[in-house]
Amino acid sequence: MNQKFSSNSRLVFYFLRSSKRYFGIGILFAILASFIDLINPKIVGFTVDSIIGYKASSLSFIDTGFLREHLYLVGALVIGIALLGAVCRYIYNLMNAAGSETLVQTMRNSLFSHIQKLPFSWYIDNSTGDIIQRCTSDVEQIKNFLSEQLTSFFRIIILLALSLFFMSQISVFLTIVAANFIPIIVGYSLFFRKKISQSFLVADEEEGNLSSIAQENLTGVRVVRAFGREKEERDRFEKQNNIYTSAYMKFSVYISMFWSAGDGISGLQVMMIVVLGALLCVKGEMTAGDYIAFISYNAMLVWPIRQLGRVISDMSKAGVSIDRIRYIMNSQEERDHEHPLTVDMHQDIVFDHVSFRYKEEAPYILDDVSFTIKKGETLGILGSTGSGKSTLMYLLDRLYEPTKGKITIGGVDIATIKKDHLRENIGFVLQEPFLFSRSLSENIAIAKKEATHQDVIEASRIASLDDAVSHFTKGYDTFVGERGVTLSGGQKQRTAIAQMIISKTPIMIFDDSLSAVDTQTDQKIRNALKENVHDSTVIMISHRISTLKDADHIIVMNEGKIIEEGTHQSLMNQNGLYKTISDIQSLGGISHE
Incomplete structure (x- = not known):
């Protein structure tokens, strides 16, 4: 197989070609929002210690006496900074949404275009339901990861770095205590990553099998009804649904364990910071304002640490989906001779x-x-x-x-x-022709772009379809249901014959x-063919x-x-x-x- 995309990252960058500018702008404003969020705790801490309290300020250019008398100005500044952060988050969400939808559009177009060029033998080896599963659920999984997790990664790194920096300015000891939980969360995330990846792969494949059964039954509903196989097919569907449900339940167990562990470790971290910080305040080694600011920064630190764990976890699911889509994109297209x-x-x-x-x-x-x-x-x-x-x-x-x-x-x-x-x-009419969910005229003219209505009528006459059409209320505008379900077997075959005749292939x-x-x-059709297509x-x-x-x-x-x-x-x-x-x-x- 020609490995056009030798790695998942190459495929992701290929799909991002039309949306990377949206994600880039979104990441920039996410970083700005993170930086702005880190300003208010500093202002609150300064207000408690130097404006409400009487701790000497290192910022000599600020008139604490004036602000003490006009405390509303500090409140207005906090609100203004919060609003600025909200604007940045709005732009981030807007750009992220535009990027994710553009990404999905690019992925779907690329997949559909590529699948159209794959050899006929490829469709024999791959079930329709599984192909649809890869092009829908797996595409959605990749979109969710890139838009919700990967774009947050940069914001997480900035928040971690800045939070730890501001926290270290207040208390190095408490900062070390808080930072020690980072490798623990990353470690258990990596531990669960492999288990989540394996269980998600099984669940995803079983969902593909379930989709295949549903697709077969929907397209073959007349056969199922004709042979009274509703119970057998329902039992087959339910059996596969049970297998899929069991696989997804196993996957959910790992996800639940992962998030429960995260909640427990994060809660323990917050509790230690609150208790140790309070002890430092009692000993007079930390002011009330610094304590409030540190608690605020730590709250900001907990979210990105947990989010980093989620990125690692979701990366395993996205990796499975990318692998399944990469299989399609790396499947060899039909190729012409070097000099066709x-x-x-x-x-x-x-x-x-x-x-x-x-x-x-x-x-x-x-x-x-x-x-x-x-x-x-x-x-x-x-x-x-x-x-x-x-x-x-x-x-x-x-x-x-x-x-x-x-x-x-x-x-x-x-x-x-x-x-x-x-x-x-080469015109080809199969024993079981496939007709599209369009009008009868559109189905006949599909093989010839410039076909006129007169061409459609003439082709129908040669195929002995004209008499049947005359009995249709809407004539050639009659809508043909999915796979031609509204027509009889003979009418479908004659429609397919007219479809080929209109193109006048050699x-x-x-x-x-x-x-x-x-x-x-x-006999009538064969005689008409002899009279009208004798050159073919x-x-x-x-x-x-x-x-x-x-x-x-x-x-x-x-x-x-x-x-x-x-x-x-x-x-x-x-x-x-x-x-x-x-x-x-x-x-x-x-x-x-």
Whole structure:
């Protein structure tokens, strides 16, 4: 795998490219707010000791007598400084929000764009639910960490440094006592980090499995209902939900232990400072004003110390999410040849000793297959389920690459042809076509940007869809539900055929795409194709002999090999598998599947 992002930090910086200026401004104002927050305790301490009290001030330029008579001025100064801090925090929160949303936008756009370019085989190895999980929950986890924790890190460091500095000016002894708790909190945070990371990874993966089950059931709801599998699918969902819940409960145990330990240690630190500070006041080693100021600074110190522990803890969760997203971003995109070609696709297609298997240890789906499709002719492909018929077409469209052999168009190896050019010139209609949640007209015109309404009507006529559309209340503006759920199987197939016809590609592939229409409509569509797309090379895959019998050339496949080849009449004369299937179908039997 090409490691485009060799580390999590490289990926994070890549995603931050559009939002770093917002986070930068936000961090600057967070630091300013922290600095401003440290001023008021000093003013309060000075007021108690030198204005309300009579301790001599080292600040000779301040008229303590005047301020004692106009104490409201000190209050106004404290309020003014507090308001200035509030303004800085407002700008910080605003910039942080803008940065986090821009970050999420960049992450989603980058992920979606990259996923669109991944090879077809990648989708076989990764479930849709898990991909969605990575692109939603994991993205949100990274956003929360960067916007809520990482941006606070700089403010935490400033607060720690300045708090300890001001505290040391008041009492070195109490400062050492307070500072001794910092390594303890960092230490237990590092201890819990690994456990939190491991448990969160398990919970995150189980949530992905749960999402996959939900996604499968939502898209396959008609199958579930048709076979009455509601109880079985509910039980399967509940079982996985229990696994996910247990994993998340284990994760929650570690989080609870982590925060409880933090509360206990922080409370102990505050108690020690309060008690020891009071003892110093009783002994006369610390004034009341210094004691109040020190307690205030210590309160400011406790928050960043605990927040630093949370940063370390949340870093483990964010690290898991970044790893899961980095897996997607490092997945190899489809790549063209070093010098891709754009050739005339109206030429002969040759499969030259082509073999294919999905993985090295897997059996061959295709084994040494060779045949030629002449320019402009119609090829019929017949074969049992799993014989490799559809795989041939996936190889031609370069959704897969041959394990052995090569495929050429006009003598040019398709591996050297630019993929966009190849696929723009190959129309593909599947047995189970996918339709988008748009109008019927939009679905048909999706393959041709400049398609007119007249083009849509003409393509529908060739696909024998026009008659069905005439019965729709809204005609071509009829909304097609998700995956074409509002249409019948035959209407979906004919819509997909019209979708391909409108683009008028030089190569047209029908992968058992007439299986849901009756034989009369089947014949009508094939006749219309002959009349209107006679310049194109047509490849028809079917289990019906009636669909294939008019093809110029027919091949019969079994277990990944071509076992018969010829015209309809010559194959009937061979008395082989083709004739056997024809005889069964002509008698109204079941086709050989």
